[in-house]
Amino acid sequence: MKFKSEQEFITRIQRLAQRRSDGLVRGIGDDAAVIESSRGLRWCLTTDLLIEGIHFDLRHDSPHSVGHKSLAAGLSDVAAMGATPRFALISIAVPSSRAHTFLPCYYRGFMELADRHQVALMGGDTSRARSQIFIDVIVVGSVRAGREILRSGARAGDHIFVTGALGKAALGLDLLRRGKSPSEGMERLAVASHLYPTPRTGVGVQLCKAHIATSMIDISDGLSTDLNHLCRESAVGARVYETRFPLLGEGLSKRRLRYALTGGEDYELLFTVRSNRVAELREEIGGVPVSDIGRIVPRSKGVRIVRANGTIESLTPAGWDHFR
C-alpha cells in the first residue's frame, strides 16, 4: 500500500474494507457510516479526532471550547446525513499532570452542547498520554430508512447551496493567533465561530424532512476540499462563482476568499437541489441563511471556480491534508 495523500490513503482503505455485511447500509466514503436500526430507522455513526497542537492549541482555545468543538464536529457530520444526533462516546487521553485542570472544563463544554442537542453520552475510554492531548468523539444519529442524504446523489444541473458564511472560523483563528482582540462585530463573530462553532443540525433535519437535497456534505476542511469530495462520490463536476460566496462582511478580499476555499472547521453544510425544486427553498432554513453558489456539471467538465473577473480556474482540493 503506497499513497501520496490522505485521499489516496482513504481510497485504499475503502478498497481494503469492501466486505459486504448484513445491516451495513453505507460504509467508508461519506460523512458517517449507516447501519440498520428498528422501526424504519437507521443509525449513522461518525468519529472525529481532535489533537492538541494539530486541531487545537490551549494558548488560545480553552478546555471548555475544546469540549464544545470535539462534539460539534460529530454533530455536523450527522447533520450532513440529514440525521438527528442521539448518542455520543468520548475517547480521551490526557497527560496525568494536566488531567485535573483539563478534564472538568472539557466535559462541561462537551455536556453543555450535548444537552442543547439532547445527545446522551453513553460511553468511551480514558487513558493518560505522554505530552499531547488526544480526543476522539463518536456520535450516533438516527434517520428514517432511505432518507439519509449521501454525498453520492448529485446530478448535472443541480444547484449547489451552502449554509451560513464561509471562512469565518479560519479568520477567527487568524485573529487569535495574532493575539488581536476582536474590534468589531464581524471579528467577534469570527472568533466565536472558531471557539464555539454551531453545527447545522436543524438545517440537516429540515432538508431531510423536505426530501429536497440530492446530496450533502459538511464543510470541515474548506469548500475546495469538501466540494471535490462530494463531486468524486457523485461522479460529477461543478462550477461555483466566487462572487456568490457568502463571506463575513462586505467585499471580496483575497484573504477572506482564501479562507472560504481552504479554511477548515466552518461546519456549514453544502448540499445540492434539483433545478425544478429550487423555488421551494427559502433564503433561510430555520433562521440560517442559504446561498446558491453554483451548479453541478458533467464530470468531464471538472470542478471549477469562476473568478470575479470572469476567468475560470480548476478548483483543486487545497484544504487540510494530513499526509502531505
Place this chain on the structure above:
Amino acid sequence: MKFKSEQEFITRIQRLAQRRSDGLVRGIGDDAAVIESSRGLRWCLTTDLLIEGIHFDLRHDSPHSVGHKSLAAGLSDVAAMGATPRFALISIAVPSSRAHTFLPCYYRGFMELADRHQVALMGGDTSRARSQIFIDVIVVGSVRAGREILRSGARAGDHIFVTGALGKAALGLDLLRRGKSPSEGMERLAVASHLYPTPRTGVGVQLCKAHIATSMIDISDGLSTDLNHLCRESAVGARVYETRFPLLGEGLSKRRLRYALTGGEDYELLFTVRSNRVAELREEIGGVPVSDIGRIVPRSKGVRIVRANGTIESLTPAGWDHFR
C-alpha cells in the same frame, strides 16, 4: 469535579451523563454501550484507545501486531456482552514522517483479524500527530434483545469463572522488555499472547446462547481491577482462591501470581453462573478452558482473595489506573 482515580473520574462522568434517552438500553459502566436495533436485535458499541508509549512500544511491538491488538481490545469488550462483533471504525493519528511505514502494516494486522471475525471496517478518521501514534478503535456488535450479559447481574452464591490463562500477556511483555528470546513453549505462548491476543468472541456468544452467565466482564486491566468493577456494578462481594487461578505453567511463583492479578491485556472473560447451573458447564467452551476460581458473596463481605497458605486478604484494584 475533583477525582482521585480513573474509577472516581468515570463515576463522575457517569453521573454527569445520566440523561434518559429513547433507544439507549445501557450507557456508561459496562464493557459496551447498548442501543436498540431491528428485529429483536440490539447494537453494542465500544471504543478502545491504543497509544504509543502507553499501550504499545514499537521497539518490541510490530505495526502489524498493533493493528491486531487495537481490534482485539474491542472484540473482547463485545464478547464480554455476549454479542457478535459486526462492524468497526478506526480513528488514527500518526506523525507524517512515519505514516508510510506504519499504516500499511497496521491495517494489514487489523484487517486480518477483522476478516477472521467477519467484521466490516465501515469508517473512521485520520490525522497526523506530533510524535506519538494515537489509535481509537470502535467496535459494534449485535446481540438478541435482552440477552446482553451485563456486569450487573451477579448475585451472592454465584460461581466465578475465567477463561484461558491469566497473567500471560504481562509475562510476554516482561520477556520482550528484557530482550529475552522465548526459550520454551510457555514463554513462546506468553510472547504470542502479548503480541497477538485472542479475544474470546466464541465463548461470549456461546454463553449468551446458553443463557447461563448472570454477569460478565473482560479482563483487560488485570483480575483484581476487573473483578472489582464487576462487583461494584452488581453490588456484591467476591471470594477467589489463588490456588485455583489458571496460570501459564506449573506452580505458584510470586511473579506469575502478581501478573495474574494486575497484568493487563489478557482479554480473557470473567463470568458468573448460578450454583444450580454450574453442572451444565463443561471444562472447556469451544476449545477454551474455563476455571472456577471462587464465589460471589454479599457486598458486606468485600472482595477478597484466599492465599495458598489460607490467609484471606482484601483484593484491591491494583491494575492500571491512568490518573493516579
